[in-house]
Amino acid sequence: MTIVFDGVAAGMLLFLISIGLSVTLGLMNFVNLAHGAFAMLGGYVCVLLLGQAGWPFLLAVPTAAAAAALAGVVLERTLYRRLYAASHLDQVLFSIGIVFMSISAAHYFFGARQQPIMLPDFLLGQFVLPGIDVGIYRLFLIVIGLGLAYGLHWMVRRTRFGAQLRAAVDNPRAARGLGIDVDRVFTLAFALGSGLAGLGGALGVEMLGLDPGFPVKYMVYFLIVVAVGGSGNIHGSLIASLMLGLFDVCGKYYLPQVGAFIIYAVMVVMLIFKPQGLFGRSAAK
Amino acid sequence: MTAVLETRGLVKQFGGFIATSDVSLSVAAGARHALIGPNGAGKTTLINLLTGFLEPNAGAVILKGEDVTHLAQHQRVKRGLVRTFQINRLFADMTVLESVTLSVCERLGYGWNWWRPLAAHGAAVDEAAELLGTLRLLDVAHEKTRNLAYGRQRMIEIALALAAKPQVLLLDEPAAGVPTGESRELFDTIARLPREVTILLIEHDMELVFRFAERITVLVGGALLTEDVPEVIAKDKRVKEVYLGEALHD
Numbered sequence: 001m002t003i004v005f006d007g008v009a010a011g012m013l014l015f016l017i018s019i020g021l022s023v024t025l026g027l028m029n030f031v032n033l034a035h036g037a038f039a040m041l042g043g044y045v046c047v048l049l050l051g052q053a054g055w056p057f058l059l060a061v062p063t064a065a066a067a068a069a070l071a072g073v074v075l076e077r078t079l080y081r082r083l084y085a086a087s088h089l090d091q092v093l094f095s096i097g098i099v100f101m102s103i104s105a106a107h108y109f110f111g112a113r114q115q116p117i118m119l120p121d122f123l124l125g126q127f128v129l130p131g132i133d134v135g136i137y138r139l140f141l142i143v144i145g146l147g148l149a150y151g152l153h154w155m156v157r158r159t160r161f162g163a164q165l166r167a168a169v170d171n172p173r174a175a176r177g178l179g180i181d182v183d184r185v186f187t188l189a190f191a192l193g194s195g196l197a198g199l200g201g202a203l204g205v206e207m208l209g210l211d212p213g214f215p216v217k218y219m220v221y222f223l224i225v226v227a228v229g230g231s232g233n234i235h236g237s238l239i240a241s242l243m244l245g246l247f248d249v250c251g252k253y254y255l256p257q258v259g260a261f262i263i264y265a266v267m268v269v270m271l272i273f274k275p276q277g278l279f280g281r282s283a284a285k
Numbered sequence: 286m287t288a289v290l291e292t293r294g295l296v297k298q299f300g301g302f303i304a305t306s307d308v309s310l311s312v313a314a315g316a317r318h319a320l321i322g323p324n325g326a327g328k329t330t331l332i333n334l335l336t337g338f339l340e341p342n343a344g345a346v347i348l349k350g351e352d353v354t355h356l357a358q359h360q361r362v363k364r365g366l367v368r369t370f371q372i373n374r375l376f377a378d379m380t381v382l383e384s385v386t387l388s389v390c391e392r393l394g395y396g397w398n399w400w401r402p403l404a405a406h407g408a409a410v411d412e413a414a415e416l417l418g419t420l421r422l423l424d425v426a427h428e429k430t431r432n433l434a435y436g437r438q439r440m441i442e443i444a445l446a447l448a449a450k451p452q453v454l455l456l457d458e459p460a461a462g463v464p465t466g467e468s469r470e471l472f473d474t475i476a477r478l479p480r481e482v483t484i485l486l487i488e489h490d491m492e493l494v495f496r497f498a499e500r501i502t503v504l505v506g507g508a509l510l511t512e513d514v515p516e517v518i519a520k521d522k523r524v525k526e527v528y529l530g531e532a533l534h535d
Contacts, residue, residue, distance in 0.1 A: 160406070161399035163379065163387045170376050173338060177370060179362035179391035179449055188399075 001132040003253050004246065009138030011245020012145030013207055015238050017200030017218070018225035019152065020193035022237045025226055027169045028189055030080065031088050033095040035197050035222055036215030037102035042068040042198025043210040044106065047115045057120045061202045068198020069191040076190040081183070099215045106212035115210040141203060148196070149238045156234065165189055224267050230277030240278060288347075289314040289483050290335070290366070290453050295344035297330055297507075304330040305341070306508040312453070315480040319498035320487050323527060327507035328487045332455055335485075336368050337361050348453070363394070365452030369442045371461055377431035381422060381441055384430065385413035388448035413448060420444050420474060436467030443474065453483045460490060472497060495519065503527075 021035040042064040049060035075098070083091050119137060126135045156162040167175040168182045175182050201214075208218065221244065229240030244263055251262035270278065290312040297305035304327050312318045320328050333339040335346055337358040345354045353361050376384045389409040395401075404410060417423045420440055425433055430441060439459055446454055456475065460468035472493055478484065488494050494501065495515050502512040505527050511518070518524055 155400070158402045158404070159400050160387070160390055160395065160403045163383060163403050164399070166378055167376050167384070167387060170378060171370075173358075174370050174375055176338075176358035177336070177362065177368055178388045178445060179359045180387075181357075181359050 003250055005132055005134060006138060007246035007249035008242060009135070009141050009245070010207065010249050011242035012142045013200065013204050014221055014225060014245055015145050015241035016141070016148065016203060017197055018222045018241060019148070019234065019237050020196035020200070021222050022226050022229065022233065023193040023196070024190060026230070026233060027165060028084070028186055029169075030084060030190075031091040031095065032080070032193075033092055033219060033223075034098035034102065034215065035193070036201075036217075036219050037099055038068045038072060038194040038197035039201030039204070039218075040102060040106060040210065040212075040214040041071055042201035043205045043214065044110060044115065045198070046202035047117055047205060047210065050118060051116070057123070061199065064202035065195045065199035068201070069195030071198075072194025073187060073191045075194075076187050080190065081186075084186070099219070102215055103212045106214075110212070112212060115205065117205040117210075119206055137206060141207075144203065145238075148199075149234060153234050161185070161188070221263075224263065226277075228267055228270050228277055230279040233277065233279045236277055236279035287314050288312060289316075289349055290485070291347040292331075292335070293345045293347065295331070295334055295346070296342045297327075297334055297339060298342050304507050305334060306506070307344070308504070308507075308509050309344075310502060310509065310512075312483060312485055313500075314483055316483050316485075317497055317499045318483075318485050319494045319501045320485060320504060321489075321491075321494060321501060322504035322510075325506075326504040328504055329457065330507070331504065332368060332457055332485075332487060335455060336366065359391075362391075362449055365450070366455070367446045367449045367451035367453070368455035369446050369457055369459055371458050375430060375438065375442055375445070378429065380427050380429055381417065381433070381444075382410070382413055382426040384441065385416060385444050385448045386410050388445045389413050389416075392449045416444055416448055420447075436463045436471065439463055439467075440471060440474070443471070447478075447482075451482055453485065454478070456484060456486045456488075458487055458489060460488065460493060468493065 017039050020038070021032060024030050024032045024035070045067045046060050046064035049055040049063060050057060055063070083094055123137045123140055126133050128134070156165065164175070164180050164185050167178065168180060168185045172182045208214075224244055225237055225240045228243070229236030229238070243266070247263050247266050248260065251258065251260070255262065288311040292308055292310045295305050295308040296303070308331060320331065322328050330339065334341050337353070337356060341354065345352055347353070348361065348364055348366050351364070353364065353366070383403060386403055386406065386409050389412050390403070390406055393409060395406065414423065414426060417426050420443065422437065422440060422444060425437060430438060433441070443459065459475065460471055463471060468490070475484065476497060486494070486498065498515055500512065501515055501518045503510040503518065503524050510523060510527065511521055513521070
């Protein structure tokens with residue numbers, strides 16, 4: 001049971017990072033392979049604020065997310081916006097370029113080494129329930145992930161911003177025809193996606209580690225979540241992340257010799273039977 | 286009568302192709318004005334230039350005396366220039382009430398208060414419901430747009446446009462693909478709109494055009510051929526040759 005719990009926590013962390021990609025890919029139809037670069041930025045900002053500035057963890061993490069969101073706004077306004085109408089191949093080539101630039105920048109400023117992170121005392125340790133050892137930080141990740149999934153669902157389905165976003169995604173021309181400032185809506189949505197990546201990156205340092213190779217190392221995981229869950233589908237991304245986390249942790253524990261092969265096999269099988277993902281592409285169900 | 290919408294020497298080129306050639310048009314306040322022309326005449330290009338979807342190579346668009354040529358689409362909407370689209374299943378994932386409420390909210394300019402639930406904008410929801418009642422769409426208020434019959438989807442387009450309280454309403458083939466009975470109902474609804482709403486209509490169905498319009502502009506090859514009242518247009522030989530066909534008015 002402990003392995004299952006750890007798998008759920010790993011899946012929830014994956015959800016935290018990947019959901020931003022699901023937003024930009026599914027809702028804005030932009031293939032942003034540089035999503036992991038925003039997560040890495042969040043991770044580095046969090047490490048710096050904790051280690052060098054001495055900020056408390058609960059303040060450093062949202063600040064890291066805000067920094068990634070801000071970077072997202074700047075890049076969206078200056079670069080990404082120009083490629084909304086471009087082909088997916090152009091978007092892939094462009095965002096891969098951003099990935100390599102971010103890796104070089106991380107090397108330059110922080111070196112190649114793994115970054116250490118000091119969690120606050122209240123998130124350390126574990127407690128024992130019948131048949132299960134509950135790591136407090138992992139439980140923290142699960143609670144944050146569930147809260148975020150609910151909050152995002154509520155935002156997209158209920159708020160005026162969510163309605164504007166759904167209208168802008170469904171038909172940007174007609175949305176402009178209603179008086180919606182579609183450019184501003186997309187900027188905010190991109191900032192949201194980047195900020196969520198930054199949040200996941202900051203929370204993930206302890207479990208995933210942090211070095212300049214982060215955006216490439218985990219890129220495939222983020223893409224699997226979106227492919228299996230259905231792009232733009234919040235519920236789908238959550239389920240796909242949990243499945244991926246469970247298969248990954250259980251696979252590594254029970255069949256260490258095949259390692260990550262299991263998750264790729266699962267992905268291939270799922271996409272054969274459900275090419276649109278488990279829950280299909282959707283405007284944020 | 287004062288012009289509420291004007292174009293002055295409007296030109297639009299796509300490479301070597303001239304889609305709009307020196308078009309100067311004037312639409313009077315409160316007018317029921319139709320824009321007709323054969324396929325490829327440049328009607329939709331002109332509408333796109335008026336609404337800001339396309340930027341002209343030369344010329345100007347004047348709305349209520351203000352030069353709006355370089356304003357974005359949503360800024361023109363805020364100034365009262367609203368259009369409908371030939372789009373099926375507009376905002377298919379939203380309910381009819383949600384879509385219309387969103388349009389009302391945009392007009393009322395709730396600004397940065399984006400995080401409030403749409404349903405919590407009570408005044409906007411009430412106004413949207415009232416509008417749907419006027420258009421006899423209240424029974425489908427909570428239906429998703431994609432589940433509605435085609436004719437009703439087109440009525441929802443009209444509702445969305447009216448929710449923006451337009452001063453000038455550009456209707457781009459509102460009856461296209463709508464069964465005859467429903468298209469009559471749709472045009473009856475349009476005809477009942479108050480005179481404060483100026484209407485510029487693009488429509489292929491000549492019977493509807495001649496029944497509705499008080500003034501008609503004819504475009505051919507991107508240029509303005511003629512403009513006059515329907516009775517004169519119906520007798521104009523050039524118009525018959527290029528568009529109407531002699532049989533229609535023999």
